Amino acid sequence: MAELTEYTGKATMEKIVSLAKRRGFVFQSSEIYGGQSGAWDYGPLGIELKNRIAQVWWREMTQLHDNIVGLDAAILMHPRTWEASGHVENFTDPLVDCKACKSRFRADQIPPENLEKKVCPDCGGGLTDTRKFNLMFKSNIGPIDDGSGVIYLRPETAQGIYVNYKNIIQSNRMKIPFGIAQIGKAFRNEIVTKHFIFRSCEFEQMEMQFFVKPGSDEEWFEQWRKARWAYYEGLGVKMDHLRWHRHGVDELAHYAKDAYDIQYLFPMGWQELEGVHNRTNFDLTRHSEYSGKDLQYIDQESNERYIPFIIETSAGLTRNLLMILCDAYDEEEVEGETRTVLRFHPRLAPVTVAVLPLMKKDGLAEIAEAIRAGLREDFATGFDLSGAIGRRYRRQDEAGTPFCVTIDYETKEDNTVTLRYRDSMKQERVHRDQLAAKLTAEIRGYKRLAVSEI
Numbered sequence: 001m002a003e004l005t006e007y008t009g010k011a012t013m014e015k016i017v018s019l020a021k022r023r024g025f026v027f028q029s030s031e032i033y034g035g036q037s038g039a040w041d042y043g044p045l046g047i048e049l050k051n052r053i054a055q056v057w058w059r060e061m062t063q064l065h066d067n068i069v070g071l072d073a074a075i076l077m078h079p080r081t082w083e084a085s086g087h088v089e090n091f092t093d094p095l096v097d098c099k100a101c102k103s104r105f106r107a108d109q110i111p112p113e114n115l116e117k118k119v120c121p122d123c124g125g126g127l128t129d130t131r132k133f134n135l136m137f138k139s140n141i142g143p144i145d146d147g148s149g150v151i152y153l154r155p156e157t158a159q160g161i162y163v164n165y166k167n168i169i170q171s172n173r174m175k176i177p178f179g180i181a182q183i184g185k186a187f188r189n190e191i192v193t194k195h196f197i198f199r200s201c202e203f204e205q206m207e208m209q210f211f212v213k214p215g216s217d218e219e220w221f222e223q224w225r226k227a228r229w230a231y232y233e234g235l236g237v238k239m240d241h242l243r244w245h246r247h248g249v250d251e252l253a254h255y256a257k258d259a260y261d262i263q264y265l266f267p268m269g270w271q272e273l274e275g276v277h278n279r280t281n282f283d284l285t286r287h288s289e290y291s292g293k294d295l296q297y298i299d300q301e302s303n304e305r306y307i308p309f310i311i312e313t314s315a316g317l318t319r320n321l322l323m324i325l326c327d328a329y330d331e332e333e334v335e336g337e338t339r340t341v342l343r344f345h346p347r348l349a350p351v352t353v354a355v356l357p358l359m360k361k362d363g364l365a366e367i368a369e370a371i372r373a374g375l376r377e378d379f380a381t382g383f384d385l386s387g388a389i390g391r392r393y394r395r396q397d398e399a400g401t402p403f404c405v406t407i408d409y410e411t412k413e414d415n416t417v418t419l420r421y422r423d424s425m426k427q428e429r430v431h432r433d434q435l436a437a438k439l440t441a442e443i444r445g446y447k448r449l450a451v452s453e454i
Contacts, residue, residue, distance in 0.1 A: 004240055007267045011329035016267070017196050019340070020325065023399055025049065026197060038190060038201035045399060046321070048350035048380065050204075053320050054183050056347055057206045060231055061181040061313075068179035068208065069172055073160025075153060075185060082136065082152050084290035085159050085283065086254060092132040093190075100125025135188045137201075153187035158312065160184070161209045162283045166295055176297055176308055177220060179210040183317065195268055197322050204317035209310050211297070214281065217257070217309040221278045224311050225260060228276055232262070236345045236448040237327050241265040245272070255282035264323045273323055274315035281307040324348060328400060334425070342400030343423055346443040351401045353439060354382035356392050358408040368407040371417065371432060378436060397422055402446075403439060423449045 020026040024043035028035040042050055062068050082088050094107035098120035107130045110121050118127040135155060142149035154160065161180045168174055183206050190201050212220045225244075233239055247259040257278040264273040284307045288295040296305045328342040346352060353375060357368035365385055372381050382401060384392045389406060396404055406418040416429045419438065430438050 003243060004265055007241075007265050007269070009238075009241075009267070009326065009329065010331045011267050011326045013196055013267050016322075016325055016329065019329070019342075019398065020046070020196075025325070038199075040197050040200060040318075045350040049324065049344075049348060049400075050317060050321055052348045052350070053324065054204075054206065054317055056235070057231075057315070057317075057320075058181065058183065061179070061206075061208050065179070067174070067177065068181055068210075069168060069174070071161055071164060071168070071180050071182045072184060073157065073164060073182060075187075076141070076151055077154060077160065077163070079150055079152060080290055081159050081163060081287075082155075084286040086286070087136055087152075087155055088134075090254065091136055091155060092134050094130045095133045096130050097128045098123060098125045099128065133189070135190065137187050137189055155188050156186050156314075157182050157184045157205045157207050158209060158314070159283070161207070162287055162310075163291075165209075165211065165284065166293070169297070176299070177210060177212045177216070179208050181206075181208040183207075195266075197318050198266070198268075198271065200318065203319070205314060206317050206320070207312065207314045209279075209312050211308040211310055214306055214309050217278055217280070217311060220311050221258060221276070224313055225276050228262060228274060228313055235324075235348070236343075236446070237264075237323075241327065242273075243270065245270075253277070255279050264327075266323070266326055273319060274313065277312040277314070279310040279312050281309050283310060284308065339394060339397060341397040341422065343448060344400040344402065345448070346402040346446050349400050349402050350380065351382040351396070351399060352379040352443070353403040353405055354384060354392075354396045354401045356383075356389060356404055356406045357385050358389060358406055360385050362409070363412065364407050364409070367411060371405065371407065371435070375436060375439075379439060393420065393425075403442070405435065 023045055025046035027041045027043055029039035029041050030036045058070070062070050095104060096107050096110070096115070097104050101120060101123040103120065103122050105121070107115055114121045115127070120127055137153040139151050139153065140149045141151040161182055165180065168180060183204060185202060185204050187202055190199055210220060210224065232242060241264055243263050245261045245263050247256070247261070252259055257280045259275060259277040261272045262274045262276070263270045284295045288307070295307060297308050298305050324344065325342070328344045330341050330343055332339050332341070355368050355372040355375070357364040368383070368385070372383055375381050382396070384395065386392070393404060402422045404420040404422070406420065408418065411417055411432070415432045417432055417435065418427050419430045419435070420427045
């Protein structure tokens with residue numbers, strides 16, 4: 001299959017941003033004060049979608065593996081952690097400022113001719129010389145700000161795993177190979193100007209660090225590459241919008257032996273979604289040196305000692321959310337109108353099933369409430385009784401709700417309801433007592449419809 005050169009979906013960033021605000025997925029942080037650059041708030045549908053993505057990832061990485069456990073490390077860590085990791089010395093971006101419009105740019109992200117001539121790409125004014133800017137947020141802990149209480153907001157979650165690796169071996173009797181998974185917030189003093197939530201100062205990472213015996217690292221690296229590719233396929237993502245990008249010699253981080261990115265074709269082009277890296281034994285070696293603690297693994301059977309190599313899978317949770325929004329977004333003409341629909345996998349949809357009484361009167365609303373009460377233990381449910389039923393279907397389509405259940409006068413006669421499918425808009429009658437089982441089966445067997453089937 002030929003690689004796509006440009007985005008072929010119906011989403012644009014303008015449409016995604018508009019829908020995200022309109023339907024309560026994502027809001028600009030502190031919007032009533034003009035907004036805080038690089039920070040975003042997740043509304044009622046957004047937090048549900050974010051939690052669903054996190055839950056599916058967590059299940060994939062821990063529940064389905066006997067040798068991977070979880071961790072929730074603190075955001076504030078001893079500052080020596082970041083000296084050992086190299087962040088204090090190396091975690092910098094090259095920046096330039098415009099003297100006229102005061103815009104700030106990463107030097108590697110503006111046209112080379114502008115950088116060479118020191119001309120602002122926005123206003124044509126003069127640019128400053130390039131200087132290095134450390135991306136870590138620096139603060140002070142304690143009552144006196146005299147420099148002795150320097151603390152950093154963690155720029156990544158991985159180091160919390162590395163400094164706890166020996167604790168987890170001892171407390172959980174882990175044997176190599178094994179992994180430690182974590183979902184948590186990280187902070188980077190990024191210069192953020194566009195692309196919505198793709199890059200922000202405060203974000204969440206989903207990382208798993210897999211500890212292996214040196215010499216077996218290349219084999220495990222390939223296994224985890226295959227596993228992470230299959231993960232997105234299982235979510236129903238458009239696979240022709242995914243590709244691998246291998247880091248060249250000039251791109252490799254100082255700790256990496258090999259590195260691949262899974263890139264997704266966003267409306268703004270191919271961008272990194274997740275990284276799979278062979279980090280060698282760099283991190284544990286450095287923490288051993290800086291802490292003075294022996295971080296060797298001891299094989300109880302052979303009595304062999306070594307510092308493990310680490311295979312890392314690292315994905316941005318908020319970046320995954322943007323990808324899921326873009327991937328699910330669709331528009332189609334239905335009866336002379338444009339139907340906007342988010343074709344989320346049912347496991348990810350913020351609302352799994354919406355219960356809609358045809359009328360407010362004649363007891364239909366009360367029956368609908370009772371049916372919803374019976375479903376809400378096992379499914380995320382919505383309820384809507386405002387407006388014509390067709391309009392309510394459209395609202396649920398736009399929110400990505402995969403199933404709607406309509407309660408009408410026939411329900412009062414034979415206890416059946418209308419089950420409506422988001423993707424195909426097909427409808428069928430289902431007995432009320434069989435509804436939960438039917439929904440469970442549909443979710444388990446869900447496959448995204450091909451364009452020809454819609």
